Amino acid sequence: MADYLFYTYFEEGREYFVYKDLTFERSHKKEKDFPFLESLLRFTYLDIWPMEDLFKQMDKALLNFYREHNFDSQAAVMGILEALAKKHIYFEFLRLDWQARFRYMDHHPDEDVYKHLPHKQLRHIPSDLDTLQKQVMRLFEDVLDIDDGKKKPVREKLQAYLDKEKKEPLYAYQFRPISTTYERTNNGSFAEMLHPTSLSDLVEFSIRECVKREQRMRICSYCGKYFAIPRRNTAEFCNLTVDENGHTCREVGAVKRWAEKKNSDELFKEYRREYKKRFNWIKAGRISPGAFYAWSATAKGKRDECATGKMSFEEFKKWMAES
Ligand SMILES: [Zn+2]
Numbered sequence: 001m002a003d004y005l006f007y008t009y010f011e012e013g014r015e016y017f018v019y020k021d022l023t024f025e026r027s028h029k030k031e032k033d034f035p036f037l038e039s040l041l042r043f044t045y046l047d048i049w050p051m052e053d054l055f056k057q058m059d060k061a062l063l064n065f066y067r068e069h070n071f072d073s074q075a076a077v078m079g080i081l082e083a084l085a086k087k088h089i090y091f092e093f094l095r096l097d098w099q100a101r102f103r104y105m106d107h108h109p110d111e112d113v114y115k116h117l118p119h120k121q122l123r124h125i126p127s128d129l130d131t132l133q134k135q136v137m138r139l140f141e142d143v144l145d146i147d148d149g150k151k152k153p154v155r156e157k158l159q160a161y162l163d164k165e166k167k168e169p170l171y172a173y174q175f176r177p178i179s180t181t182y183e184r185t186n187n188g189s190f191a192e193m194l195h196p197t198s199l200s201d202l203v204e205f206s207i208r209e210c211v212k213r214e215q216r217m218r219i220c221s222y223c224g225k226y227f228a229i230p231r232r233n234t235a236e237f238c239n240l241t242v243d244e245n246g247h248t249c250r251e252v253g254a255v256k257r258w259a260e261k262k263n264s265d266e267l268f269k270e271y272r273r274e275y276k277k278r279f280n281w282i283k284a285g286r287i288s289p290g291a292f293y294a295w296s297a298t299a300k301g302k303r304d305e306c307a308t309g310k311m312s313f314e315e316f317k318k319w320m321a322e323s
Pocket of ligand 1: 224237
């Protein structure tokens, strides 16, 4: 059924995605690569709810397609998938996969359209992703966070994380089977490769690698999001989040570091401590995710005011305590 190529692998601290539409002779193989774990992290922080309407539109167009087999409905779905593919590399896979599904139905009009173009698969992406994002965040928090102050080995923390599922359904990410091959990469070495059959295959491949490597994770002192830190590296800022001027947290953070006095360490520590404390309140049901993000946006603003000297550290602590 597949008339496209899409595969991914890890090599020397980077992740590679190779894809190609095989129906066009002249189409070139495209290759994208990112630092290890970047695609999973971006997926984990993808703001999916503002996009929910797009998934509803695709659902509607598909139901229409079931009835009429018309080109307009197909074009509506593919147009949205193209837009999504620009937002995240995993959605590039989704686009190619659905394109192949529509082509298959074109050539096999008597086949079961519900089976080959399952509308629920698209319709459920926002809520599935929402659940997954929370599970991955808890995995970072409970198992891989190197600032958690626990001296336990990763395997024990992982077991405790998985065990929580018994008391709280949907708490932990559930590992599932995927099928990989062992192949030669473009660089001439060999690596385990995934030719995904679903979005969840891509997620599984990354999560599994991350746990296998016991990848150390840290909350960026600047943007407040998790990032992967290499061994023997003490990075405090991520390289993922880019501000409106095109600077990453690491760049902005380095300048800040240089310019700031000693008490800024205390400031970021205080912020991080409060951030984590309140993040845990979500799990405990004491605060809604919305209220938490509103708070963290304001707190980050206050923190930056303090970092640039517009507010004293005492005032900042007082604000934190009262907010
Ligand atoms: Zn950052």
